[in-house]
Structure formats: C-alpha cells, structure tokens
Amino acid sequence: MLQGNHLTVRYGSHQVIDDLSFHLEEGQWLMLAGPNGAGKTTLIETIAQGVPYTGSILWNDQDIRSLKPSQLARRIGVLSQRNHVSYAYSVEEVIGLGRYAHRSGLFSMKGDDGKEQIEKALEMTGLTELRHASMLTLSGGETQRVFLAQVFAQDPQVLILDEPANHLDLKYQQHIFSLIRQWLREPGRAVLSVVHDLSLARMFGTHAILMHHGKSVAQGAIGEVMLPDSLQQVYGIDVYQWMREMLSQWQG
Amino acid sequence: MMQDSRCLKRERFSPLTYCLLAAALLLTMILCVCVGSVSIPFSDTITAVWNAVWGLPIPERIAGNIILNVRLPRVLCVTLAGAALSICGAAMQGLLRNPLADGSTMGVSSGAALGAVIAMATGFTLPGFSYGGIMVTAMAFAFGSLVLILSLAYALDRSLSTSSIILIGVIFTMFISSIISLIVTFASDHTRSLNFWTLGSFSGVSYDQVRLLGLALLICGGILYRFHPELNAFAIGEDNARHIGVHVKRVKLIILITVSVLIGVCVSISGTVSFVGLVMPHIARMLVGPNHRRLLPASLFSGAIFLLLADLTARTILSPIELSIGVVTSLVGAVAFVMIFYKTRKAG
Numbered sequence: 001m002l003q004g005n006h007l008t009v010r011y012g013s014h015q016v017i018d019d020l021s022f023h024l025e026e027g028q029w030l031m032l033a034g035p036n037g038a039g040k041t042t043l044i045e046t047i048a049q050g051v052p053y054t055g056s057i058l059w060n061d062q063d064i065r066s067l068k069p070s071q072l073a074r075r076i077g078v079l080s081q082r083n084h085v086s087y088a089y090s091v092e093e094v095i096g097l098g099r100y101a102h103r104s105g106l107f108s109m110k111g112d113d114g115k116e117q118i119e120k121a122l123e124m125t126g127l128t129e130l131r132h133a134s135m136l137t138l139s140g141g142e143t144q145r146v147f148l149a150q151v152f153a154q155d156p157q158v159l160i161l162d163e164p165a166n167h168l169d170l171k172y173q174q175h176i177f178s179l180i181r182q183w184l185r186e187p188g189r190a191v192l193s194v195v196h197d198l199s200l201a202r203m204f205g206t207h208a209i210l211m212h213h214g215k216s217v218a219q220g221a222i223g224e225v226m227l228p229d230s231l232q233q234v235y236g237i238d239v240y241q242w243m244r245e246m247l248s249q250w251q252g
Numbered sequence: 253m254m255q256d257s258r259c260l261k262r263e264r265f266s267p268l269t270y271c272l273l274a275a276a277l278l279l280t281m282i283l284c285v286c287v288g289s290v291s292i293p294f295s296d297t298i299t300a301v302w303n304a305v306w307g308l309p310i311p312e313r314i315a316g317n318i319i320l321n322v323r324l325p326r327v328l329c330v331t332l333a334g335a336a337l338s339i340c341g342a343a344m345q346g347l348l349r350n351p352l353a354d355g356s357t358m359g360v361s362s363g364a365a366l367g368a369v370i371a372m373a374t375g376f377t378l379p380g381f382s383y384g385g386i387m388v389t390a391m392a393f394a395f396g397s398l399v400l401i402l403s404l405a406y407a408l409d410r411s412l413s414t415s416s417i418i419l420i421g422v423i424f425t426m427f428i429s430s431i432i433s434l435i436v437t438f439a440s441d442h443t444r445s446l447n448f449w450t451l452g453s454f455s456g457v458s459y460d461q462v463r464l465l466g467l468a469l470l471i472c473g474g475i476l477y478r479f480h481p482e483l484n485a486f487a488i489g490e491d492n493a494r495h496i497g498v499h500v501k502r503v504k505l506i507i508l509i510t511v512s513v514l515i516g517v518c519v520s521i522s523g524t525v526s527f528v529g530l531v532m533p534h535i536a537r538m539l540v541g542p543n544h545r546r547l548l549p550a551s552l553f554s555g556a557i558f559l560l561l562a563d564l565t566a567r568t569i570l571s572p573i574e575l576s577i578g579v580v581t582s583l584v585g586a587v588a589f590v591m592i593f594y595k596t597r598k599a600g
Contacts, residue, residue, distance in 0.1 A: 049494065083489065089488065090541075095482070098486055100485060150492075
C-alpha cells in the first residue's frame with residue numbers, strides 16, 4: 001500500500017538517504033533498524049513530507065505529493081520521537097487535534113468531532129484519568145503516550161512511529177507494543193517503525209530494513225534481515241554474541 | 253489514580269466569562285470618556301451617546317462636542333487598536349510557539365512605521381483614498397520585516413521557539429528606528445514627529461480611523477479566529493501540525509499576512525505602541541488557558557481594556573502634559589517581558 005522509490009535526501013552535500021526503496025503491504029510491521037545516524041528518522045520525516053527529497057513515495061500507486069495534507073493525514077499517522085509542549089494544553093485537547101484532518105474544510109469544524117475515537121484513544125493508552133491534566137505536568141513517558149493517543153485518534157491506515165516506546169518504562173513498553181500489534185490486526189492497516197532495541201524489533205516486526213549510511217543494506221522478512229553477517233557489517237560488533245551474553249544474565 | 257493537583261479546571265471559559273469581560277470593557281470605555289482635563293459626569297456620557305445613536309438632540313448642558321468628537325473617537329480607536337494588537341500577539345505566540353513573540357519584539361511594528369514614514373515623506377498616495385498609500389506601505393513593510401526576521405532566525409535555529417528570534421527582532425527595531433529618525437529629520441515637514449512613530453499616540457484621531465480600524469479588526473480578527481485549530485496545532489509544534497494534516501506553509505502564510513495587515517493599519521493610525529500584544533495574551537492565557545478558541549476572544553477584550561487604561565494614564569497622570577501612550581505600555585511591558593522570560597527559562 002505504501003511504496004518508496006529511489007528516495008534520496010541531501011543536507012547540503014551530505015547524503016542522508018541514498019537511493020533507498022522500500023515497500024509496505026497490508027498487515028506488515030516493517031522495522032527500520034540500524035545504528036545512530038543511519039538515516040532512520042530522516043526516512044520517516046521524508047514519508048511525512050517534512051524534508052525535501054528526490055524519488056517518489058506512492059500510496060496505492062498514487063504519488064503522495066499530489067495528496068492534500070489532510071488527505072495524507074487520514075492515510076498516514078506519524079509519531080515523532082521528540083515531542084515537547086510549551087503551553088498548558090490539556091491532554092484531551094492535544095489528543096483531539098488528532099481529529100483535525102477529519103474535520104478540516106472551511107467551516108465544517110463541527111462536522112465530525114470524533115468523540116468516540118478520542119475516548120478510545122484515551123482508553124487504549126491508559127490516559128483516561130489524566131484527560132484534564134495539563135501537558136506541562138506530565139513526565140516524558142506520559143507525554144509520549146499522549147502523542148501516541150493523538151495518532152490513534154487520527155485513525156490512519158498506516159502508522160509511522162519513531163521509537164514509540166521512547167521514555168516508556170517496561171510495563172508501558174510491553175503495553176504499547178501489544179496495542180500496536182492489536183491495532184494492526186484490523187484489515188487494511190500497516191505499521192512502519194524505528195525501533196532501536198533489536199530484540200523488540202524481532203519480537204514484533206514482520207519485516208525489516210537494515211540501514212547504514214542512508215542505504216538499505218538488507219530488507220525483507222524479519223528473519224532474513226537480522227542475520228549475523230548483515231548485523232555485524234552494520235553495527236560493527238557480533239550482535240548475536242552480545243544478545244546471548246545479555247540474555248544469559250537472566251538464566252539460573 | 254486521580255491526580256487532582258495536575259488537573260486543569262474545566263469549563264473555565266463559559267459565556268459568563270465573555271459577558272464579564274465585555275462588561276468590564278464597556279465600563280472602562282465609559283470611564284475613559286468621562287475622565288480627562290474636563291471631567292464629565294457618567295450620566296452625561298450615557299445620554300450623549302444614547303441620543304447621538306438614535307439621532308435625538310443633545311441637551312445643551314452636556315458637553316456634547318467633547319464627548320462625541322474628541323473623547324469618543326479616541327476611546328473607540330484605542331479599544332480597537334488594543335484588541336487588534338493583542339490578538340496579533342496571541343496569534344504570533346501560537347504560530348511561532350514562542351511566548352515572547354509580539355509585533356514590537358519581532359520588529360514588525362517598527363517595520364510598519366518605516367513604511368508609513370517613507371510613504372508620508374515621499375507623498376505616496378493611492379488615488380481616491382488619501383490615507384491608503386500610507387496604510388498599504390505600512391502593511392507591506394510589516395510583512396517584509398516579518399519575513400526577513402523569520403528567515404534570519406530560521407537560519408540560526410529551525411524551531412524558532414528560542415530567544416534568538418527576539419534578539420534579531422530587537423536589533424532590527426533599533427536599526428529601523430535610526431532610519432526612521434533620519435527620514436523624520438530630513439523630511440520633518442511631511443511626516444509626523446519621531447515621538448509619534450516610536451512611542452505612539454492616539455491624540456486627534458477621528459471616526460475615519462475608527463471605521464478603518466474596525467473594518468480591519470473585523471476581517472483580520474475573523475480570519476485569525478477561523479484558524480484557531482491550526483494555531484493550536486502550531487502552538488504544540490510545527491512538525492506535529494504537519495503530521496495531523498495542517499497545510500503548514502499555506503496556513504503560516506495566511507496568518508503572517510493577516511497579522512501584518514492588522515499591525516500595519518494600527519501603526520499607520522497610532523504609531524508604534526509596544527508590548528500590548530506581548531503582555532495581554534499572557535494574562536488571557538492565565539484566565540482561559542492556551543486553546544486559541546478561547547484565547548483569541550479573551551486576548552481581544554483584555555488587550556482593549558489594557559490599552560484604554562494605558563491611554564487614560566498617559567492623558568491624565570501629568571495633566572496638562574500628555575505622555576506618549578508607548579511610555580506607559582513599555583513601562584508595564586518591559587517588566588512583563590522580564591517576568592515571562594524568566595518563567596520560560598526556568599521551565600526550560
């Protein structure tokens with residue numbers, strides 16, 4: 001449903017994304033993996049139309065550059081890594097903004113208030129009790145959950161998530177990943193996410209792209225991408241050995 | 253777990269709050285008509301305005317001329333200008349996500365003043381509308397300064413939410429002020445005094461200016477209010493605004509043009525009155541919260557009240573000498589600026 005062809009992004013003379021192509025099909029959870037500076041966040045910003053790029057991104061064979069921002073937002077929901085609110089909006093107000101694309105139009109602001117989706121999003125992320133709290137009083141993890149709830153309220157067909165469990169303690173990390181997996185079960189949906197933790201990526205991803213210096217080193221089904229040799233090439237360490245060593249701490 | 257202390261009070265802004273604000277504004281306006289070098293009884297003001305509205309004759313014992321032709325146009329003008337400058341400040345603070353943004357801190361007002369001075373000195377007018385040339389040039393210069401400052405600040409820091417943008421705005425204002433004083437010095441016969449341009453004044457305004465300001469406020473205020481959901485999205489973050497489907501470039505351009513037009517009109521009528529748009533949206537935000545659906549109307553009312561009181565102070569405190577209104581607003585505004593600056597710095 002979403003396809004990127006020969007994407008290239010330059011910051012000055014530096015190529016952050018270098019001729020990268022990908023495709024995302026219904027029901028897939030595509031994990032972007034790779035070391036810091038590989039261009040994962042930039043790729044997400046590219047799909048969100050936040051940086052200039054060459055190449056094309058197609059939504060069911062239609063170039064997304066021809067979509068209006070509100071049309072795009074009804075198809076693709078983006079959660080970025082860093083969100084910081086500097087005014088005392090309430091949790092509910094921020095989540096409610098997720099409904100923006102469904103009610104834009106010159107004077108149709110009252111058409112669809114999306115109460116139901118907002119309630120559902122509050123409930124899914126465990127924020128119902130904090131709905132009237134000021135954003136300025138929230139912890140980093142709570143703020144992250146608010147923006148996740150916003151993107152759920154946006155009700156897109158594809159979720160694009162940059163480190164969705166950033167700032168979250170283990171309980172919410174598990175909770176959020178299960179939630180996203182559950183969300184994905186409905187037909188016509190797909191997820192693309194950056195996940196630093198390779199164990200999490202393996203556990204929840206169906207497919208993966210391994211990135212290094214803006215290029216795709218390997219992509220395909222998760223088991224075929226996360227191979228010892230490719231990981232070694234990208235991360236410069238024996239990842240399998242390291243993971244086993246870490247796991248062994250928990251045995252006995 | 254319910255954490256009461258973190259909860260915002262709900263329903264803080266009911267129709268009752270609107271009514272209270274409107275009543276406070278009306279009272280302030282009447283007060284400003286009554287007080288001055290000639291004191292006018294409260295009842296006389298009401299009678300004069302009431303009779304004038306319905307076309308009835310005004311009783312001889314009432315100083316009808318002072319009320320209707322001197323005080324009232326001035327009070328109306330101050331009300332409208334205060335409201336306009338205040339919603340411009342609120343809109344810019346939301347759009348740029350910067351609580352220190354305002355026409356005066358960002359150099360927009362002084363840019364507009366430069367435009368007006370140039371138009372006056374060169375005698376540029378629009379056919380059929382003598383005042384139009386000054387106003388249009390002021391608007392164009394306001395927009396030009398805004399674009400210039402934003403692009404300079406953008407090159408420094410993409411988020412625009414830091415104080416670097418204010419620093420550039422202040423430097424720009426100083427630079428423009430010196431150019432204005434140069435032009436005023438050489439073309440003093442054709443333009444108003446330097447004091448007027450840098451500190452502002454409402455003395456001698458007429459109903460023509462009231463009509464112009466009223467029209468500008470109605471149109472531009474309506475546009476800004478129409479964009480309150482987008483302003484909320486920008487206030488939360490520009491990237492987030494794009495992600496939820498806001499047409500970022502288009503909306504930004506519309507809001508910047510609207511703000512420039514409104515500030516241009518204000519400056520061409522009353523000179524640069526600083527800090528109204530900085531201070532009053534903050535007070536309004538304390539009253540009704542940051543949501544622009546409530547913040548814009550609240551800023552409108554509180555800005556009008558603030559500027560009326562400032563004008564009253566300027567007229568009366570050293571009577572018979574009249575202070576420039578900018579002296580009063582800047583005294584209050586500079587203190588408020590420092591307080592807001594420290595508060596945002598602490599919040600980090």
